Amino acid sequence: MEFIRQMLVITGKDLRAELRTKEAINASLAFALVILLLFSFAFDPSEETTREISGGLLWIVFAFAGTLVLNRSFAREVPNDCLDGLVAAPISAAALFMGKALANFALVLAVELVSLPVFGIFYNVQWTRQFWALLLVLALGTWGLTVIGMIFSALTVNIRLRELMLPLLVYPVMIPALMGAMRLSTDLVAGKPLSSENDVWLRLLVAFDAVFSALSLVLVDTVLVG
Amino acid sequence: MREKIIYGLGVIAAVLLARNLYSIFMQLPDEASQGMIYRIIFFHVPAAITAMLCSAVACVESAMFLITRNFKHDAIALSTTEVGLAFLAANLVTGSIWGRIIWGIWWTWDARLTSALICWVLYAGYLMLRRAIEEPAERARISAVFNIFAFTDVPIVFFSIKWWRTQHPQPVFWGGGSIDPDMFRTAALNLLALCLLATVLVLIRLRQEEVQREIDTMRRYAHAI
Numbered sequence: 001m002e003f004i005r006q007m008l009v010i011t012g013k014d015l016r017a018e019l020r021t022k023e024a025i026n027a028s029l030a031f032a033l034v035i036l037l038l039f040s041f042a043f044d045p046s047e048e049t050t051r052e053i054s055g056g057l058l059w060i061v062f063a064f065a066g067t068l069v070l071n072r073s074f075a076r077e078v079p080n081d082c083l084d085g086l087v088a089a090p091i092s093a094a095a096l097f098m099g100k101a102l103a104n105f106a107l108v109l110a111v112e113l114v115s116l117p118v119f120g121i122f123y124n125v126q127w128t129r130q131f132w133a134l135l136l137v138l139a140l141g142t143w144g145l146t147v148i149g150m151i152f153s154a155l156t157v158n159i160r161l162r163e164l165m166l167p168l169l170v171y172p173v174m175i176p177a178l179m180g181a182m183r184l185s186t187d188l189v190a191g192k193p194l195s196s197e198n199d200v201w202l203r204l205l206v207a208f209d210a211v212f213s214a215l216s217l218v219l220v221d222t223v224l225v226g
Numbered sequence: 227m228r229e230k231i232i233y234g235l236g237v238i239a240a241v242l243l244a245r246n247l248y249s250i251f252m253q254l255p256d257e258a259s260q261g262m263i264y265r266i267i268f269f270h271v272p273a274a275i276t277a278m279l280c281s282a283v284a285c286v287e288s289a290m291f292l293i294t295r296n297f298k299h300d301a302i303a304l305s306t307t308e309v310g311l312a313f314l315a316a317n318l319v320t321g322s323i324w325g326r327i328i329w330g331i332w333w334t335w336d337a338r339l340t341s342a343l344i345c346w347v348l349y350a351g352y353l354m355l356r357r358a359i360e361e362p363a364e365r366a367r368i369s370a371v372f373n374i375f376a377f378t379d380v381p382i383v384f385f386s387i388k389w390w391r392t393q394h395p396q397p398v399f400w401g402g403g404s405i406d407p408d409m410f411r412t413a414a415l416n417l418l419a420l421c422l423l424a425t426v427l428v429l430i431r432l433r434q435e436e437v438q439r440e441i442d443t444m445r446r447y448a449h450a451i
Contacts, residue, residue, distance in 0.1 A: 151375075155368050159359045169355065172347045173375055175340075176382065211378065219371050222292050226367060 006091040010099025011106075014073065018107060024072035025107055032065040032115045036122060050123040055186030059178055061115055063145060066108040067167050070149030073104050074157040083157065087224050097150065097220040105146045112138055130188040137188060140205045141181030144212060148173050151216040154223050173212075180205040232429050239422035246416045254409060263327040266320050272417035273317040274342075276424050278380060280310025281349070285377035288370035297439065300366035303373055304356065305431035309424050311349045318342060329393070337386040338394035345383050348376040362442070 018024060039057055043049055050057070077083035086096055120127045127134070149170050156165045171178075180201040187198050194202065250268050257264035284306040291299035321339070322332050333339065352372055359365035387394055405413075 152372075155371055156355075156358075158364065159355075159368070161358045165355060165358055169351050169372065172344050172351060173378075175344050212375075215375065215378070219292075219374065222367065223371055 003092070003095050006095040007099040007102065010086075010091075010096055011102045014100055014103035015106065017076065018103070024069045024076075025111060028065040028068045028107075028111045029114060031068055032061050032111060033118065035061045035064055036115065036119055040122065045123050047124055050125055051186075051190050053186070054119075054123075054125060054127075054189040055182040055184065058116070058119060058185055058189075059141065059182045061119075062108070062112050062142070063171065063174065063178060064167075065111050065115070066142070066145050067149060067170060069107050069111065070104055070146065070153050070170075071163060071166050073100055073150065074153045075162065078157060093221045093224045094217050096224065097154070097216065101146050101150045104150060105143055108146060109138065109142050112142065125189060126191070127189045129191040130193055133194050134185065134188040137181055137184045137202070137205070140202075140209055141177055141185075144177035144181075144205065144209050145170075145174060147209070147212050147216050148177075151212075151220065151223060154220070177205055177208040180208070228429075228433070232426055232433075235422055235429070236426045239419055239426055242415065242419040242422065246412060246419055249412050250416075254412060260328060263324060266324045268413050268416045269420075270317055270320040270324065271413060272420045273313045273320065275417055276420045277310045277313035277317055278384065279421065280306045280313065280424060280428075281345075281377055281380050284310065284373055285380075288373040291366060291370045297362070297366060300370065301432055301435040301439075302428075303370065304435060305428045307349055307352055307373065308431060309427045311346065311353070312427075313420070313424060314342065314346050314349070318346060334393050336393040337390035338383065338392045341379060341383040341386045345376075345379045348379055352376055362439075 039045075039061075043053070074083065077086060087093070089096075116127060119125065149166070152169050152173075153166055156162050156169070159165060183201045184194075184198060184205070188194070192198070246268070250265050254265070256262055284303045287299045287303040287306065291297075291303060318339075321342075325334070326332050352369060355372055356365055356369050359368060386392060387396060
């Protein structure tokens with residue numbers, strides 16, 4: 001119980017700090033829009049082409065825009081030595097990590113939920129036909145992205161070229177989850193329901209989330225405390 | 227003593243490699259359906275196994291470093307990762323050449339090939355990460371954590387041919403494939419040769435790391451004075 005309370009305190013703190021400045025979420029949203037705009041030049045944005053690659057397109061937008069949010073989450077704590085204060089606080093590193101992960105999960109998911117209708121309007125895609133299943137895939141994929149992004153952002157917070165190293169490390173590790181999320185999203189946006197045909201990707205996504213959440217929780221003490 | 231071990235192992239590896247090359251090119255006949263090009267398998271598969279062993283050692287040594295904080299483990303993890311990366315590159319290149327002859331294409335986005343390439347990118351990222359960190363203790367700690375994360379891709383590479391339907395051939399040496407005993411012996415001996423070669427390279431690299439650390443200590447000492 002204590003763990004959950006501590007976790008939620010950190011989540012609340014992070015969300016409050018972000019909603020007051022809105023620096024990461026604004027940048028992330030603007031970035032998502034720019035990529036969506038760029039894609040319209042990369043291929044013929046007619047209905048059929050878009051439907052075939054919608055999952056890949058969406059997740060590239062989400063992964064890029066998400067990394068911006070995740071990058072800020074630990075970098076924000078560096079000025080004024082806030083990170084040292086957090087690590088010294090009488091809570092476990094795991095609670096700190098999970099709290100931050102939860103806050104960033106909410107932020108990234110919010111960016112995604114705003115980008116989706118924009119995508120639907122610009123590319124004439126009826127994306128709501130499998131809304132709840134799509135939301136499930138979004139949540140699972142975003143959790144994978146957040147956990148990996150948070151642990152690596154904690155790892156790289158003090159090194160030079162931080163902004164450069166994070167995507168370089170996150171994306172290759174993310175590939176299995178991204179692949180699953182892309183396949184599923186393509187199917188769901190096209191209106192195909194979850195079935196025995198594509199649930200192997202759903203299982204991959206769940207396994208990825210479980211494995212990397214566990215690994216992150218095991219290693220988070222080493223990462224944060226040293 | 228250590229130098230002698232390195233030279234000794236190096237000589238054994240060289241002799242074994244020469245013997246294997248003779249047997250691969252002069253003694254073994256062409257394969258029935260693939261002809262000449264099948265010989266690349268004597269390097270392709272042993273290189274993959276050697277790279278996999280290197281990554282496993284690197285993962286264990288990284289964990290050992292996090293537990294003991296002894297820099298020796300960090301040096302071993304770094305050396306094995308570097309050597310493993312070279313062998314994985316050899317594996318990817320030989321596979322690509324084989325693919326060009328047999329499939330007619332250099333590359334295909336099949337699960338085995340893709341996961342192996344991701345593996346290469348991950349370990350290359352590990353080396354880049356090390357370069358980005360100045361402080362030795364920080365560098366060792368951070369890269370050890372990343373190395374453990376990177377290792378999660380290795381089982382995916384290994385099992386990808388089972389989990390997905392791949393264009394990559396199923397294993398011929400273990401797991402159902404049938405192979406001529408002469409060919410199997412040559413492949414096993416070449417695996418031994420490449421493993422010995424990897425060990426020699428790791429030992430040399432380890433020595434360089436130790437010397438490097440000594441130089442760093444002296445430099446810091448000189449600065450302090």
